[in-house]
Amino acid sequence: MADSNAPAEADLIGLDWGTSSCRAYLLGAEGVILAQARAPFGLMAVNAGHAADPAAFDHAFEELCGRWLDAWPDLPVIACGMAGSRQGWVEAPYRVLPADLADPALACARVRSRRGTEVYVIPGLTDPHGLRGVMRGEETQLLGANLGAGEHEIVLPGTHSKWARLQGTVVTAFTTFMTGELYALLTRHSILATLIRPAPEPQWAAFDRGVDVAAEAITGTGLLGALFSARTLPLTGAMDETDVADYLSGLVIGTELASARKAWVLGPADQLWSAADPELSARYARAAIRLGWRTVHAVENAAPRGLWWTARAIGLIGAPPAQTFPGVVS
Amino acid sequence: MADSNAPAEADLIGLDWGTSSCRAYLLGAEGVILAQARAPFGLMAVNAGHAADPAAFDHAFEELCGRWLDAWPDLPVIACGMAGSRQGWVEAPYRVLPADLADPALACARVRSRRGTEVYVIPGLTDPHGLRGVMRGEETQLLGANLGAGEHEIVLPGTHSKWARLQGTVVTAFTTFMTGELYALLTRHSILATLIRPAPEPQWAAFDRGVDVAAEAITGTGLLGALFSARTLPLTGAMDETDVADYLSGLVIGTELASARKAWVLGPADQLWSAADPELSARYARAAIRLGWRTVHAVENAAPRGLWWTARAIGLIGAPPAQTFPGVVS
Numbered sequence: 001m002a003d004s005n006a007p008a009e010a011d012l013i014g015l016d017w018g019t020s021s022c023r024a025y026l027l028g029a030e031g032v033i034l035a036q037a038r039a040p041f042g043l044m045a046v047n048a049g050h051a052a053d054p055a056a057f058d059h060a061f062e063e064l065c066g067r068w069l070d071a072w073p074d075l076p077v078i079a080c081g082m083a084g085s086r087q088g089w090v091e092a093p094y095r096v097l098p099a100d101l102a103d104p105a106l107a108c109a110r111v112r113s114r115r116g117t118e119v120y121v122i123p124g125l126t127d128p129h130g131l132r133g134v135m136r137g138e139e140t141q142l143l144g145a146n147l148g149a150g151e152h153e154i155v156l157p158g159t160h161s162k163w164a165r166l167q168g169t170v171v172t173a174f175t176t177f178m179t180g181e182l183y184a185l186l187t188r189h190s191i192l193a194t195l196i197r198p199a200p201e202p203q204w205a206a207f208d209r210g211v212d213v214a215a216e217a218i219t220g221t222g223l224l225g226a227l228f229s230a231r232t233l234p235l236t237g238a239m240d241e242t243d244v245a246d247y248l249s250g251l252v253i254g255t256e257l258a259s260a261r262k263a264w265v266l267g268p269a270d271q272l273w274s275a276a277d278p279e280l281s282a283r284y285a286r287a288a289i290r291l292g293w294r295t296v297h298a299v300e301n302a303a304p305r306g307l308w309w310t311a312r313a314i315g316l317i318g319a320p321p322a323q324t325f326p327g328v329v330s
Numbered sequence: 331m332a333d334s335n336a337p338a339e340a341d342l343i344g345l346d347w348g349t350s351s352c353r354a355y356l357l358g359a360e361g362v363i364l365a366q367a368r369a370p371f372g373l374m375a376v377n378a379g380h381a382a383d384p385a386a387f388d389h390a391f392e393e394l395c396g397r398w399l400d401a402w403p404d405l406p407v408i409a410c411g412m413a414g415s416r417q418g419w420v421e422a423p424y425r426v427l428p429a430d431l432a433d434p435a436l437a438c439a440r441v442r443s444r445r446g447t448e449v450y451v452i453p454g455l456t457d458p459h460g461l462r463g464v465m466r467g468e469e470t471q472l473l474g475a476n477l478g479a480g481e482h483e484i485v486l487p488g489t490h491s492k493w494a495r496l497q498g499t500v501v502t503a504f505t506t507f508m509t510g511e512l513y514a515l516l517t518r519h520s521i522l523a524t525l526i527r528p529a530p531e532p533q534w535a536a537f538d539r540g541v542d543v544a545a546e547a548i549t550g551t552g553l554l555g556a557l558f559s560a561r562t563l564p565l566t567g568a569m570d571e572t573d574v575a576d577y578l579s580g581l582v583i584g585t586e587l588a589s590a591r592k593a594w595v596l597g598p599a600d601q602l603w604s605a606a607d608p609e610l611s612a613r614y615a616r617a618a619i620r621l622g623w624r625t626v627h628a629v630e631n632a633a634p635r636g637l638w639w640t641a642r643a644i645g646l647i648g649a650p651p652a653q654t655f656p657g658v659v660s
Binding site for chain 2: 019094126128131132133134160175176177178179181182185186188189190191213218219220221222223224225226227228229231232233235236238252255256259260263264
């Protein structure tokens with residue numbers, strides 16, 4: 001990473017605007033991260049769950065990126081995620097599958113910030129069939145994962161895990177598992193929470209036990225019929241209370257992986273691509289190997305790379321050599 | 331129901347002490363309900379989720395049953411449910427499967443109330459194998475359902491739905507689905523709650539749609555992969571927001587029934603026995619018929635009948651003719 005006082009080759013500001021937080025990246029040549037910032041300015045905080053308030057988005061944008069724009073007022077800015085939702089900064093209507101993530105004609109929504117910066121907002125994707133899947137932000141990670149030519153499948157673990165199938169840079173299908181949110185609901189608000197005691201570190205044996213129970217439940221009474229064991233096992237002395245949280249983590253992640261493997265993954269499922277933060281990636285990789293995948297490839301920094309490549313695909317930044325900015329010796 | 335001023339043949343007070351509320355019944359000959367009362371004195375309220383506080387149970391007991399005991403100080407009292415839990419009024423250790431619910435030697439826990447009344451507390455059941463199922467209170471409903479000789483299966487829908495298998499009055503197996511609690515979590519605390527608008531009456535077409543999606547998901551990505559549709563369908567205009575709550579109800583109840591039918595129910599599953607309040611029973615019956623059961627038998631008042639029959643089985647009340655009490659012309 002460059003000296004934060006003199007990031008000499010800044011190309012782009014990228015924003016990954018989620019539901020609970022917003023991450024900002026100062027990106028250089030080939031998408032290298034020169035600096036980054038994160039703040040709890042997710043959609044829910046900015047709007048308090050209500051109608052869109054452009055001033056609140058503007059304020060969050062200034063807090064995160066103001067100092068970068070003070071230095072380089074003409075730096076292009078691109079955002080993905082909830083900034084483009086109906087309750088966002090500016091609505092970027094969903095693109096319909098199949099959708100080429102690197103399409104030069106991809107139409108971003110645009111909004112001008114108070115200081116006059118034009119912010120490009122990448123549209124999410126929707127599947128018009130069946131249960132009408134939607135995603136916002138993950139499409140940018142899918143491009144950033146850079147899976148290459150041919151057909152690939154990838155999981156983006158998280159609050160609402162996405163499984164996506166791509167043909168090159170074209171998304172052909174995806175589905176959503178509410179895994180992370182269900183885990184949060186169960187450990188915070190359910191009766192199961194009363195028998196959870198925090199552990200100083202991940203309890204991997206308990207996690208594995210949850211994965212195994214999930215895999216067996218898939219052919220039996222399912223997750224709905226297995227969850228209560230996170231109460232009955234500690235209640236009857238068959239599990240330490242410090243194991244319950246990781247047991248539940250294994251149950252829900254194991255259920256997601258075993259369900260996807262059975263119903264969604266094409267072919268022999270030898271390899272799994274996964275993009276998430278390192279801690280969550282480690283859980284998915286561990287469970288996936290336990291459930292029969294042979295190799296799990298962890299993809300890092302998919303969001304900033306996807307922001308940079310989208311910007312380049314639509315011509316917002318030029319191909320190398322990198323654009324130069326005021327104060328930069330080129 | 332007898333005149334509440336002169337319930338001339340009171341045999342027993344029965345208490346069904348749940349997690350969120352407590353129901354008290356004044357029972358007459360053959361378990362007929364002479365009067366009843368309900369208060370939000372469930373285990374969680376009485377103990378505020380913490381250690382057992384006998385004084386709080388005593389207070390709740392007096393509020394619900396004091397006037398009955400003022401009139402008939404010697405009326406026997408029997409309770410089932412959370413009053414016997416470790417955080418309850420007096421711990422009644424679980425009985426282990428297989429367990430005969432009508433065993434004359436069934437050992438109740440006993441606690442003496444402040445006014446001197448001895449309260450018998452029926453123990454719950456546990457399955458020592460596998461995921462260590464537990465129940466408290468439902469065992470009493472199972473006896474009250476009076477399924478008769480031979481092998482039967484029954485569902486007790488609720489916060490934590492139980493499916494039980496009985497041979498006569500002997501419980502041989504059971505399992506738990508967290509259906510009601512999951513529905514409450516999703517509609518109150520999840521992101522799905524933001525797109526729910528109340529409907530003036532049940533939206534049965536939306537409920538049926540949820541049941542159908544659940545049945546299809548059983549062979550696909552499962553409930554975890556179907557839940558997010560309760561967001562994407564209204565978000566994309568494919569469902570009215572007033573339909574979302576009943577769609578979710580159909581999703582979770584349909585998942586429970588389809589999972590149980592596939593994995594748990596013995597034989598051809600032509601008939602389903604179900605014991606719950608009328609509104610919930612109607613939902614289960616509707617979904618069960620949709621999923622292939624031919625007949626659904628709704629059992630009413632299983633708890634008070636079970637309390638009465640348990641009291642008779644252990645000799646707490648005599649066989650008819652009924653015991654008489656002060657002020658009663660026999």
